[in-house]
Amino acid sequence: MNTTNYDIVILGGGCAGMQLMHQLIHHAKYKGESILILDADKTYLQSKSWCFWHSSNVHPYQSIFNTTWNSISIGFPEGNQEKIIEPYRYSFIKSETFFDFHFDEIKQHPNIDYTNDVVTHVEKNGSQFVIHTNSGIVSTTALYSSFWNQQSVASETNLFLKQQFFGWEIYTEQPVFKATAATLMDFSIEQAEGVTFAYVLPYSENHALIEITGFCAEAYSIDFFEDALKKYIQKNWNCPYTILKTEHASIPMTNFVFKRFTREGAIAIGTAAGMVKPTTGYAFNRIYRDSVLLANHFFNKEVPAEFTHTRFKFYDRLLLQLLKYHPNKALFILMQLFRKVSYQHVLRFLDEDSTLFQEALLFAKLPKKDFIKQLF
Numbered sequence: 001m002n003t004t005n006y007d008i009v010i011l012g013g014g015c016a017g018m019q020l021m022h023q024l025i026h027h028a029k030y031k032g033e034s035i036l037i038l039d040a041d042k043t044y045l046q047s048k049s050w051c052f053w054h055s056s057n058v059h060p061y062q063s064i065f066n067t068t069w070n071s072i073s074i075g076f077p078e079g080n081q082e083k084i085i086e087p088y089r090y091s092f093i094k095s096e097t098f099f100d101f102h103f104d105e106i107k108q109h110p111n112i113d114y115t116n117d118v119v120t121h122v123e124k125n126g127s128q129f130v131i132h133t134n135s136g137i138v139s140t141t142a143l144y145s146s147f148w149n150q151q152s153v154a155s156e157t158n159l160f161l162k163q164q165f166f167g168w169e170i171y172t173e174q175p176v177f178k179a180t181a182a183t184l185m186d187f188s189i190e191q192a193e194g195v196t197f198a199y200v201l202p203y204s205e206n207h208a209l210i211e212i213t214g215f216c217a218e219a220y221s222i223d224f225f226e227d228a229l230k231k232y233i234q235k236n237w238n239c240p241y242t243i244l245k246t247e248h249a250s251i252p253m254t255n256f257v258f259k260r261f262t263r264e265g266a267i268a269i270g271t272a273a274g275m276v277k278p279t280t281g282y283a284f285n286r287i288y289r290d291s292v293l294l295a296n297h298f299f300n301k302e303v304p305a306e307f308t309h310t311r312f313k314f315y316d317r318l319l320l321q322l323l324k325y326h327p328n329k330a331l332f333i334l335m336q337l338f339r340k341v342s343y344q345h346v347l348r349f350l351d352e353d354s355t356l357f358q359e360a361l362l363f364a365k366l367p368k369k370d371f372i373k374q375l376f
């Protein structure tokens with residue numbers, strides 16, 4: 001069987017694979033190096049909604065934002081608190097928009113190939129990676145991989161929860177939604193086994209994505225989600241609606257130490273590289289920053305360093321422990337965080353952009369006893 005050689009091979013053409021490709025081909029030192037992106041299924045047909053907060057200056061993907069909000073709302077049993085988040089904004093990119101944008105780039109670059117082949121195994125021969133697929137063999141010296149195995153990660157740590165969510169994109173005849181703010185967390189819903197909240201992205205007065213999210217080790221049933229969603233819609237908007245789409249997924253929440261390199265020595269990217277913040281499930285901006293870094297390493301012929309562990313990993317572990325073993329306390333802490341600390345400070349902290357001093361001020365507003373207990 002013939003082997004086709006590429007300068008760069010990216011396993012997985014999802015969020016991380018596409019962002020890396022984008023950074024590579026827009027790098028000042030890019031000279032038309034050949035790139036192959038291999039993805040087993042046409043994930044780009046799946047509907048995901050990527051949201052993230054960012055400073056109001058230009059965001060690298062601003063040209064494809066579908067919606068942007070200047071305010072966010074948090075729901076408490078006593079009512080909602082909507083606040084402007086300047087200098088941040090909360091923005092949304094539909095997965096269809098994201099993939100259309102990147103597939104257009106692939107079309108414009110004859111040196112980039114994209115295939116839906118299935119990777120069977122990867123070997124390393126000296127500096128060459130040999131990738132066996134169901135339709136042939138390819139080789140490269142620069143291999144990036146977004147493949148990971150959830151089962152083996154879950155079996156290697158005792159702290160593995162899932163951020164599970166189920167939502168409907170709905171259309172209402174009457175203009176019922178207040179499209180000025182996205183609801184990040186509405187804790188006023190009935191709590192299930194883990195911390196549970198509703199998430200609302202109002203695209204217009206008639207059109208919104210409404211999701212029920214739960215942080216739990218066990219899987220919630222579809223019946224549970226549908227029931228909670230119907231009740232939430234009825235309580236808040238009580239009007240007829242049409243379901244346009246369903247989104248149902250699970251994101252890992254774990255203290256597992258993801259490594260920079262895979263077992264075969266490929267450079268891990270995306271979820272496989274621990275880019276999903278374990279306590280929030282957000283990854284889009286972290287993947288962006290990592291892709292910029294990896295493109296620089298590639299063109300400067302540098303080997304990326306193994307990840308170092310910051311204090312944020314420690315904070316994440318404390319919160320994960322509370323979420324797993326004391327969900328009621330975790331719920332109280334999350335609500336206190338948004339009640340007592342400005343939304344901007346919370347967002348900066350979740351972005352791992354805060355200083356130690358700012359963190360001390362933030363922790364001072366929370367029930368310290370629960371955190372201290374988790375230390376032991």
Ligand SMILES: Cc1cc2nc3c(=O)[nH]c(=O)nc-3n(C[C@H](O)[C@H](O)[C@H](O)COP(=O)(O)OP(=O)(O)OC[C@H]3O[C@@H](n4cnc5c(N)ncnc54)[C@H](O)[C@@H]3O)c2cc1C
Binds near residue numbers: 041147281
């Ligand atoms: C439904 C959903 C909504 C999310 N929303 C947000 C959000 O709003 N904001 C945010 O910041 N983060 C969000 N995330 C988290 C994170 O941004 C995404 O999971 C992101 O897609 C991770 O990027 P990735 O490239 O690692 O994985 P993916 O985008 O899932 O891409 C991995 C790709 O690899 C392919 N693949 C995997 N294994 C194989 C194999 N063995 N052979 C061939 N191909 C393979 C898959 O087909 C897939 O296309 C969300 C996650 C989910 C699941």
